[in-house]
Amino acid sequence: MSEVEIVAPKTFIGGIYGFRTYDSREIRYVGMTTASVTVRERQHFKTAASGRKTPLYDWLRKEGREHAIAVPLEVVLTGLDDLAEAEIRWIARLRRGGHRLLNLSEGGKGPNGHIWTEKQRRAAGDRARGRPTGVHRRGPESPIWGRAIHSEEQKAKWSAMRKGTNTGAANPNYGKFGPDHPSFAHTMSAASRARLSEMRRGELNPNFGKVASEETRAKRSAALRGRPMPSSVRNAHTRHHTNKGVFKETCRHCIDDRNNERDGK
Numbered sequence: 001m002s003e004v005e006i007v008a009p010k011t012f013i014g015g016i017y018g019f020r021t022y023d024s025r026e027i028r029y030v031g032m033t034t035a036s037v038t039v040r041e042r043q044h045f046k047t048a049a050s051g052r053k054t055p056l057y058d059w060l061r062k063e064g065r066e067h068a069i070a071v072p073l074e075v076v077l078t079g080l081d082d083l084a085e086a087e088i089r090w091i092a093r094l095r096r097g098g099h100r101l102l103n104l105s106e107g108g109k110g111p112n113g114h115i116w117t118e119k120q121r122r123a124a125g126d127r128a129r130g131r132p133t134g135v136h137r138r139g140p141e142s143p144i145w146g147r148a149i150h151s152e153e154q155k156a157k158w159s160a161m162r163k164g165t166n167t168g169a170a171n172p173n174y175g176k177f178g179p180d181h182p183s184f185a186h187t188m189s190a191a192s193r194a195r196l197s198e199m200r201r202g203e204l205n206p207n208f209g210k211v212a213s214e215e216t217r218a219k220r221s222a223a224l225r226g227r228p229m230p231s232s233v234r235n236a237h238t239r240h241h242t243n244k245g246v247f248k249e250t251c252r253h254c255i256d257d258r259n260n261e262r263d264g265k
């Protein structure tokens with residue numbers, strides 16, 4: 001019998017994760033955890049359900065578990081300092097790349113230079129629930145014992161409830177124009193715009209493979225009847241210049257495209 005050398009694996013210190021929706025590659029929040037991403041994800045959804053008001057938790061409530069997911073971005077094996085640095089690096093990198101992160105800080109250790117380890121987080125949670133620290137209720141004692149995961153029916157119900165919650169007057173930006181609108185004067189680099197566009201192309205697009213119903217098509221056709229086509233200068237430029245390889249000095253979109261190409265955007 002030969003001896004097998006066992007090499008001790010490097011210790012798992014923690015990981016960096018990102019929240020996104022199932023149908024987009026855009027990351028909306030970056031976090032670090034000393035637990036598994038699945039465990040941290042569950043905690044976030046719990047906190048969201050408790051009603052905490054931050055951009056992340058507002059977003060998690062809006063998307064729900066059926067749309068939002070936490071995905072691992074990096075595993076850190078070296079130490080808590082490196083974990084904190086990795087978070088700072090990821091937040092900076094994704095922000096540069098045009099990802100609309102909901103993080104309120106630039107990452108890293110908190111204001112008092114501290115990282116919550118999973119153990120500390122659990123203990124704090126247990127204390128808050130008035131439960132002796134380190135005691136976990138298992139089996140029938142568990143608060144979720146015997147509870148089924150959400151049924152398709154329940155999920156559909158929630159989805160229907162959320163539908164339209166941000167439309168019209170219910171939208172926080174309803175009726176805000178010009179300088180009053182949070183996006184006023186906000187510009188994005190051509191590189192960021194290209195990256196965002198890439199994330200919604202092909203099968204990543206929410207409308208990928210979907211065909212509008214006869215009814216919808218008839219409605220759209222009626223609405224557009226009598227309007228000269230193409231409906232915009234931009235549209236005409238794409239159809240008659242870009243697609244046919246034509247360049248017109250008098251078309252501002254042709255000029256824009258040429259400048260962008262020259263600038264390597």
Ligand SMILES: [Zn+2]
Nearest residue numbers: 237241251254
């Ligand atoms: Zn043109």
